[in-house]
Amino acid sequence: MMLSPFEQFLSALPTHVVLEALADKSSIIPLNLSLTNTALQTVDLSSSKALEAYIWSEMARQQAKVAVGGYLEHRGLYRRSTYFKPLDVDTERNIHLGLDVWTAVDTPVLAPLKGSIHSFNNNTNHGDYGPTLILKHKIEGFEFYTLYGHLSLASMSSWRVGEAVNQGQQIGSLGAAEVNGDYPPHLHFQIIRAIQDFKGDYPGVSNLKDIAFYKENCPNPNLLLDI
Numbered sequence: 001m002m003l004s005p006f007e008q009f010l011s012a013l014p015t016h017v018v019l020e021a022l023a024d025k026s027s028i029i030p031l032n033l034s035l036t037n038t039a040l041q042t043v044d045l046s047s048s049k050a051l052e053a054y055i056w057s058e059m060a061r062q063q064a065k066v067a068v069g070g071y072l073e074h075r076g077l078y079r080r081s082t083y084f085k086p087l088d089v090d091t092e093r094n095i096h097l098g099l100d101v102w103t104a105v106d107t108p109v110l111a112p113l114k115g116s117i118h119s120f121n122n123n124t125n126h127g128d129y130g131p132t133l134i135l136k137h138k139i140e141g142f143e144f145y146t147l148y149g150h151l152s153l154a155s156m157s158s159w160r161v162g163e164a165v166n167q168g169q170q171i172g173s174l175g176a177a178e179v180n181g182d183y184p185p186h187l188h189f190q191i192i193r194a195i196q197d198f199k200g201d202y203p204g205v206s207n208l209k210d211i212a213f214y215k216e217n218c219p220n221p222n223l224l225l226d227i
Helices: 005-012 038-042 048-061 211-217
Strands: 028-030 066-069 099-102 108-110 115-123 130-139 142-149 170-173 186-192
Touching: 005 142, 048 066, 115 142, 130 170
Parallel strands: 028 066
Antiparallel strands: 066 099, 099 186, 108 170, 115 130, 130 142, 142 186
């Protein structure tokens, strides 16, 4: 499939790693949390501890430090939360719009590009992002945003809206399940072309009915991360 001009622009940008461990690609494994992964049938997905045990065992088995995946993944994970409560097959929100990077709690999160603080918020619904930061980028005539979800509470403590952020600067750290929406520690990274009226939040999971819009507005995060 041919890339759009915006996607071509993103893929050509020189970026900094969003987590230092991603610099060593030999330490990264893909992680499948979709409905097609039959191994998840024996995992209690309502428990962040059970899911963490599964993810960490996969990393240990493959001698990895980081597990990555999830863009446009069709997941059953969200059924544990009333926040994603299904109405019918077309409106159940279960298609993941970001890229998840699973690794140790408190891992520093770094800005892949220069930008400024657009907004931040602690999204406290069960299964939501928890502490969330959004950066605004204006580069070569393109304006777009990047979202960082499941951070620590301390990540929200010192920023001001509009504050400049340098490429490679630490913008936060990964939060524990107690604060990050009840997930194993990980970063949800998402690209957003048009932020609409959202502040400190943006849908990270789509339903089937709206997926065409979100696929265009939230292109593959790996265009920037190149994992």
